[in-house]
Amino acid sequence: MSTVLRPPVSPAAPEGSPSGRQRATEAVGGGRSGRPASGRSRASAARRRERSGAWTTTLAVGLTMGFALFSLSPLLQGIGWWFATMAMVVVLLGVSALLRARGLPEVVVVGVAVLLWVAIVVLLYAPGTTWLVLPTLDTITDISADLAAARESIAVQEVPAVAVPELTQLLVMSIGLIALVSDELATGLRVPALSGTGPLAVLTIAPLVRRDDPQVLVYLLTGLAFLLVLWTGARIGSGGRAKPTTRIRATAGGRNAGLALGLAAAAVAAMVVLPTVTPGLTSRDLAEQGDGTPFASTYATGVDPTIQLGRDLRRSDPVLSLTYSTSSEEGLYLKMVNLSDFSGGTWEPEAPYDGISYEGQEFGTPPGLAPEVPVTDVSTTVSIAGLRSDWLPLPYPSQQVDSLSGNWLITPNTFTITDLQGDTRGINYQATSLAVAPTAEQLATAGATVPDSLAGYLGLPPDLPPVIAQEASTITAGAATNYDRAVALQEYFRSGEFRYSLAAPASNGYDGSNAEMIAAFLDKKEGYCVHFSAAMAVMARTLGIPSRIAVGYAPGQTADSTADGQPVYEVYTDQLHAWPELYFEGIGWLPFEPTPGLDITPPDYSLPDYAQQSATDSSAPAPSSTSTATNSAGPDRGDVAAVQSAEQQVLAQVRGWSIFAGVLALIALVVLAPFAARRFVRRGRIRRLATDPQPGTLAWLELEDTLDDHRLQRSHGDTLSDVERRLTAENMVPVDALGRLRVAAEFEQYAPPGSASDETRARIGRDLLAVISGLDAQAQPRDRALARYLPVSLWRRRRAAASTGTLVP
Known part of the structure; x- marks a missing residue:
């Protein structure tokens, strides 16, 4: 049986005081005489607040790529290729950071960065092939020919190879894209741990080719820079400090800076120490295997x-x-x-x-x-x-x-x-x-x-x-x-x-x-x-x-x-x-x-x-x-x-590792696709709280999906109050935060759309995150993993009923 929701009765406003509508207008517009802010400006301001400090993470990503790129120095003569490649990285990441600071949507940031990458590549390597400013088939042909020449140069040169223009072009193009992807993972999708895959791919090239002893200094510097990525990535939007907003501390991944620091330090230590002490992982052992074992020798790859x-x-x-x-x-x-x-x-x-x-x-x-x-x-x-x-x-x-x-x-x-x-x-x-x-x-x-x-x-x-x-x-x-x-x-x-x-x-x-x-x-x-x-x-x-x-x-x-x-x-x-x-x-x-x-x-x-x-x-x-x-x-x-020459070995080994990486990426895509899709939905809703006409209802809808993900069974006839009583009775979530969410959702069934102030919207967002964090904190590891990687809400969606206090399938 549904509960009929009634809007709360506000006390009469004192004579001469502003009305509720006026207060709402002032809250949105900044004052009595100010013009009401548009939904677009509110969304932009919300994005700026959400991304505060993101530029430090972008800077850390650039440092990580720069140090990782030094690992290629044993393979290439000179240093000009490093400066050319890093110039592309700095421009792309700098523009991305600027656009995020302006509050533009993330899809716009990514789109502009990709277009900028295309424009730089065309301007530098195929300037005479465009029609007006648009690339043509000749542009693609010229760039393809340059990449084929780079491949042939790899195939015939000895190590250390001369960084001919075609090789430099290949580095500029590929490392630029890797840097964009790493930055988007760290700042846009807020998964800084995954952003390390790009620098790691660069770090693996030289050891696979030369079988030399580890470049300890390069590994250490890259590892320290990656620590900075993890540290700053966990603090985006928090003004530089990660503070719990409720009495139940959030335990979402990426927010525990101490754990991230420990894991990253252990990874760096493993890269440096394990190859020198583990049988089968030393450079000598790698050079002497050739019988089909996982650690094949130079001969085994050509x-x-x-x-x-x-x-x-x-x-x-x-x-x-x-x-x-x-x-x-x-x-x-x-x-x-x-x-x-x-x-x-x-x-x-x-x-x-x-x-x-x-x-x-x-x-x-x-x-x-x-x-x-x-x-x-x-x-x-x-x-x-x-x-x-x-x-x-x-x-x-x-x-x-x-x-x-x-x-x-x-x-x-x-x-x-x-x-x-x-x-x-x-x-x-x-x-x-x-x-x-x-x-x-x-x-x-x-x-x-x-x-x-x-x-x-x-x-x-x-x-x-x-x-x-x-x-x-x-x-x-x-x-x-x-x-x-x-x-x-x-x-x-x-x-x-x-x-x-x-x-x-x-x-x-x-x-x-x-x-x-x-x-x-x-x-x-x-x-x-x-x-x-x-x-x-x-x-x-x-x-x-x-x-x-x-x-x-x-x-x-x-x-x-x-x-x-x-x-x-x-x-x-x-x-x-x-x-x-x-x-x-x-x-x-x-x-x-x-x-x-x-x-x-x-x-x-x-x-x-x-x-x-x-x-x-x-x-x-x-x-x-x-x-x-x-x-x-x-x-x-x-x-x-x-x-084969040493660079042909590069080509063969990179090809083999690329296939291996592709298989892993496909597996990761299958495994992580539901996680990424669910995370995308949640983040989209949280962003929409700043502009949605009914932020309370939207927040409760996200809560219902989270409950589905945690496999918490409920009746179709349960009201919002029923759900609140069950969760608070079992000590699953912060009581005050859940109560405010329920009141906000019920209030919006009768309140005029868009009447919520910025302060109310921000409080709803904080309460929603606190409740979700509470659910994650009390769940068993297995249940938490199921909720994250097999979210059933993607297939069993709920909608808000316009005339009742329930959310029904």
Whole structure:
């Protein structure tokens, strides 16, 4: 049975005193003679009060992003990229803080900030592509091209990379958006703890790439700045102090500053301390895992052709990369990618972005191979175990690959295949290739003409150390042909003057393959496969012989098993290898083996006495090489070469972690969507208390939904008084606050709409928060979690009955 509500009878106003309507007008308008304030101005004033102090949180977010951005300094040269990126962050966050201080709605603040981000990006990076001031398709095309160039720069540069304009643009755009999202989480949605996900994502990049010791100072500064975000975020709208408004203290998340301080300090300590004391989390452990464990090594996410190669070679526990069976009489080199561009003084991989879609068709005739050169078809079945790489290991020159699913690209003229996914584990495929067997006469008469399409394979940097060309000229002084010069270069490195060593390049500072490192290697005469292959390839170019570095796997060793009557070869991580390939017109690309000390026999055609054979001898063996490597660990088993530069590793790892983060984000979205929706509804109602014609009824509606969320059963016939009696009888909420809410809701059933003063509206808001806090405080943890993350009020809404004192479904 409903209770009929009657408005309270006010005592007669003394003669000469203002009437109730006048007092209401003065309360709203600020005085007798003042004009009544509009609902918009009241809402703006309410938002300003609600956001008081928000600018300090925005400042703290900016500081957190700035310190986190310093974690990228080991990956990038210089500091200009940091200032450019932070300029974008400062502008975006500054404008957002200004708009909030003016009392604009949060949706307007976010919209203006995003539009400002777009405007800055267009103005800086595509200024000539707009129509009047509006972006066009050309704008999108230009910016997309810049981002593609940034991706390619990441793929080919060594660490620390040069912060080319495209890389800086990528940072400016991405970090600017991350800062906007973090600021909105901290100040707009009032969940400052979640705002740390953006800086955390930035902090994770460098450790995933370099595996170095933690940057303790950067972590500490970022952690302290994040503490400031939590501290200030809990005090937005409270004038700098968090005071309980009722005798029951609020315990809503984000308001307990001491707890936030403790949790944040513990998180910072964990970041700094745990990696140094926990087994499996140290940088050394990360570098030595590669067997599919959660802490994979550099190798497990792709190998590096230069500086990371020594780390892969020094692995103490090699693991199985792949197995293969072949119709060839000998084991095969399995190539993944070519390093062909040396014009900048550093060997860089060919760009896979120039590839075309591979759909199982034949590759075609290998470049330079004349029809009269003897070839034999070879079939090979490959099963990849632990290799993660963008490129597919294949014998060269392959003709066709079967049983290969997915979107693969083939690079023309080099016959390499990639899908840019960074993970080839578990792939099985069959490759048909050619065993090229040139005769001694064909090698001796091979043309020295370089086609225009191969001119890039002669490229050298303008500042190439003179010692490299001088040494090459001295070594090949008695050679008559390009082939003879190539054989002389290989014999020079295998003659005994040079020694295979993993330690010497690292300890003497020339562990790499750029021009300066090659010159140092020729002086020290100690190194591993990258040094030998890079030196021979550069020397060949100084002699006019096109060259490139092939990276992949040495032949491996025979296992005690067969497949379809063919021997099975096992290839381990320490048999990754680099070798030079030289081009001879009429024959094409031929591999050489200048690296000594690996128990790998060079191809027969590359040996000095092969040229002495009869020109009519057509039984020359195929150019495959024999491996007599054993199963013992260490450098004698083989050599590790590389596929990806350090920045390609960045790309592969960021891609993998992005997928992982995306899955987590999707899960979080599903789990937190009801929480966020319910919080959005509540905050919207609290804001509307400043302008709604019936703030008391609106507050009671929010209370009813909160009771539903806490699963507090009530009868459809319960009046507001019934609900009040039950809650106060069970000591669930502050009695005075609940009573005032009930009176305000009942009063509005008969009072003229909009008659509530600003003071009344503010008191209703305080009472509502006090009652909600009381409900949260007395609830059991499980019930409180259900109320927050599975709010049933989103599906069972209530409405205010206009003519009764009840709120009915």
